[in-house]
Amino acid sequence: MADDGIPTWEEVARTHGRFLYTVAYRLTGNDDDAQDLVQDVLLRVRRGLETYRPGSLEGWLSRITTNAFLDDVRRRRRRPLDALPDDPDRAVPPAVAADETSAAESISDEVQAALTRLPDEYRAAVVLCDVVGLSYEEIGEALGIPVGTVRSRIHRGRRQLREALA
């Protein structure tokens, strides 16, 4: 730890490397993007850009990771965030054809594939809830959205996952 209590990026990598990579992988769905995302997170940690609140290093890291992920998504996306469809029955993007999924042998691969096809904001909420284990309130703080929106994104995300994997 540095004098101010903020973990150095080396400490983060050594003690929470696997956790950090897991969150990055679940958000991005592939190794290349997960590696880029982790690098981005460690860079933010090193530059001291993120406010550290002692108590939950994993919560802090997952917040940085999710925001770095969503920043990147928004940079790539031309339309603004409020274009996110709010219709709960919004069509799920078509699933990968059967012959392509035969390569995905494990259930985990299929769940990850369905997760990756969720709208990014839904996926971020679901990952923070079910992979990291944050409360709705913590997720709302991390993403800068009201708790009611957290609840709705998690529920819709789960419904779409269930439909995709039916």
Added chain:
Amino acid sequence: MSGSDGRFMGASGPGDGSVGAAGHAAEALSALLDAQLAPADEHLVRAHLAGCPACAAELRQVEMARSWVRGLPPVDPPSGFYERLLDTPRRRRWAVASLAAAAAASVAFVGVLPAREAPVKPAVATLIRTHAVTASVDGDPVSQLATAGVPVSFRP
């Protein structure tokens, strides 16, 4: 990481309305699963569930999706990933050093290459003639036979 231990879970729920306008629990169902409802709201939702097969079915659906994501295993980074990130300055020095060594080696190789391909001087024929002229007949039985035009045989 999460799991059933719920150590990141907050104790208090959001406390806002939980039964939707259409009279169904809807999005409160996930919050119910996650223990994120205020006690009063949880009571309302459970009461609704008891008499609403549609919401009970939806609860089972999202519960399944929830368990799938929670069951995803941790993911290990590729071997040496963090080491490469953390050791970047040292590795860069090492890379520069080995690049310089490789460059020096290739220069040396290029320098040697034309010499190997250049004609040998003096020519092999000249060397043989010199050998034949200067070789000691007494000390060298092969030369002795060669100068005499006798086929060489190594059989005893």
